[in-house]
Amino acid sequence: MKKYAIIAGAAALAITSASGAYAADDAKAREQRWTELRQSVFGDKQVEQQDGLITLDAPVRAEDAALVPMDIKVSNPDQVKGLTLIIDENPGPVAAKIDFGPAGDPGLLRLRTRVNAYSNVHAIAETKDGKLVETVKFVKASGGCSAPVGGGAEGTVGEMRLKVKDEATAGKSAQATLMIRHPNFNGMQKDQQSHLYTPANYIKDIKVTYNDKDVFSLTSDISLSTNPVIEFGFKPEAKGQFKVVANDTSGGHFEKTFDVPVKTQ
Amino acid sequence: MRSLALAAFAAVALVSAAAAGGSGSAPEPEGLWTGPIPGYTPSTLKGAAVIDVAAAGSLVDKGGAVFIDVTEPDHKPAALPPTALWRPQHRSIPGAVWFPGAAPGDLPPAHEDALKKRVETLTGGDKAKPVVAFCHPDCWGSWNMGKRLVTWGYTKVSWFPEGIDGWQKADRDTEVVPADPDWAAVTKQEAGR
Numbered sequence: 001m002k003k004y005a006i007i008a009g010a011a012a013l014a015i016t017s018a019s020g021a022y023a024a025d026d027a028k029a030r031e032q033r034w035t036e037l038r039q040s041v042f043g044d045k046q047v048e049q050q051d052g053l054i055t056l057d058a059p060v061r062a063e064d065a066a067l068v069p070m071d072i073k074v075s076n077p078d079q080v081k082g083l084t085l086i087i088d089e090n091p092g093p094v095a096a097k098i099d100f101g102p103a104g105d106p107g108l109l110r111l112r113t114r115v116n117a118y119s120n121v122h123a124i125a126e127t128k129d130g131k132l133v134e135t136v137k138f139v140k141a142s143g144g145c146s147a148p149v150g151g152g153a154e155g156t157v158g159e160m161r162l163k164v165k166d167e168a169t170a171g172k173s174a175q176a177t178l179m180i181r182h183p184n185f186n187g188m189q190k191d192q193q194s195h196l197y198t199p200a201n202y203i204k205d206i207k208v209t210y211n212d213k214d215v216f217s218l219t220s221d222i223s224l225s226t227n228p229v230i231e232f233g234f235k236p237e238a239k240g241q242f243k244v245v246a247n248d249t250s251g252g253h254f255e256k257t258f259d260v261p262v263k264t265q
Numbered sequence: 266m267r268s269l270a271l272a273a274f275a276a277v278a279l280v281s282a283a284a285a286g287g288s289g290s291a292p293e294p295e296g297l298w299t300g301p302i303p304g305y306t307p308s309t310l311k312g313a314a315v316i317d318v319a320a321a322g323s324l325v326d327k328g329g330a331v332f333i334d335v336t337e338p339d340h341k342p343a344a345l346p347p348t349a350l351w352r353p354q355h356r357s358i359p360g361a362v363w364f365p366g367a368a369p370g371d372l373p374p375a376h377e378d379a380l381k382k383r384v385e386t387l388t389g390g391d392k393a394k395p396v397v398a399f400c401h402p403d404c405w406g407s408w409n410m411g412k413r414l415v416t417w418g419y420t421k422v423s424w425f426p427e428g429i430d431g432w433q434k435a436d437r438d439t440e441v442v443p444a445d446p447d448w449a450a451v452t453k454q455e456a457g458r
Contacts, residue, residue, distance in 0.1 A: 025359075025440060026438050026439070026440060029440065029441050033354070033441075036352075037350070037352065040350055040352075041350070089354070089356065091339040091341070091351060091352060091353035091354075092342075092345065092349055092350060092351055092352075093350055093352055094349070094350050116339070117356050117433070117439075118356070118433050118439065140433070140434075142429070142430055142433055143401070143430060145339070146339075146340070186342055187340060187341070187342020187343060187344060187345070188339060188340045188342060190301075190303060195301035195302075195303070197340050199342075199343060199344065200342035200343060200344035200345070201344065202344075204346065221345065221346070221349045221350075222342060222345070222349075249344040249346075250344065
């Protein structure tokens with residue numbers, strides 16, 4: 001009886017240490033991957049891990065790997081001029097690079113992304129004095145890059161909608177949501193009828209201005225979801241108009257202006 | 266009576282599930298599947314055991330089994346701007362051997378031969394060595410690999426249809442696995458094309 005217990009104990013120990021070794025190797029491999037990506041994107045510039053300036057909210061386990069929401073929050077928006085979102089395990093890891101202008105507010109930026117395999121996701125803030133600060137989150141989702149584009153991609157490609165959250169008040173930062181109708185084919189999806197790869201055609205850049213001042217410009221490649229939805233912060237004035245300009249990889253050019261009702265104090 | 270009614274209900278449910286299509290709904294083809302790789306597979310494979318994550322996990326933990334991954338490599342989009350980073354890497358079950366491009370049922374004879382020889386090396390020529398074929402769910406690649414193994418005379422073949430997705434969902438560790446170098450030398454397959 002006692003002997004059995006010992007054998008069972010030893011077996012349990014062996015299994016634990018085996019998976020423990022894998023876990024350690026895995027952490028090391030993920031760290032190496034990040035080091036390689038960081039150097040590819042930022043060169044030799046140091047990236048700090050400073051608590052508090054930037055946080056990333058993402059579901060730990062995503063319901064739909066082709067539609068994973070990522071919320072990047074910045075605690076001191078006045079200090080920050082740009083953000084980069086990197087999904088480490090995606091074959092094209094840089095999901096988005098965003099530069100904010102004088103009418104933009106980096107306080108909260110929300111994107112919907114495709115995640116190819118369980119992955120570390122890094123969000124990096126670039127401060128106005130040129131420092132880089134990172135935060136990381138592990139997201140459990142897989143297959144998002146090659147998941148077929150289902151319903152919802154119909155309609156006029158490039159059609160845009162823009163909604164201001166609550167009522168914008170002049171002089172007080174507000175949130176707005178931009179939706180662009182676009183299949184955002186990333187070239188990794190197979191057509192379900194023909195079983196051939198659908199050629200890539202995705203939104204590669206978006207520029208939003210407000211009263212001719214830059215809110216943000218965004219560049220992306222294969223990782224933004226079908227029908228890109230971007231929530232961003234801006235600084236309303238007494239009277240305002242947004243202009244959105246977007247380009248896709250097959251030469252599609254889309255522009256639209258939106259009048260924003262603003263409450264004056 | 267009640268159990269009979271239940272059995273009848275279950276039978277009807279099974280038949281209608283098969284008719285409606287869905288994971289595991291396809292009938293077993295005679296030989297290898299030469300149609301599109303993504304798609305509903307059969308739920309069985311003659312001559313092989315169909316295993317779940319728990320069984321695959323205990324085979325990994327026990328050691329001694331050869332895990333063969335036939336996941337298709339990431340497809341590099343043609344429109345990728347030259348400045349964009351393209352860094353595909355493949356994560357698999359720790360210890361698995363990856364044969365990207367080995368999924369189709371109609372491989373060129375030279376590739377078929379290279380695959381067979383490579384498996385002989387990996388199993389040390391022991392046809393009774395446990396061998397596990399996997400890729401992703403609803404993917405004919407692993408079914409074909411299992412079929413090949415059975416045809417080549419391996420006696421302990423397991424097909425793990427849930428594959429890497431099921432493995433990750435069960436919170437099992439993965440590791441970055443390069444394409445098998447011998448296979449890659451023959452087929453010129455890399456992690457992403």
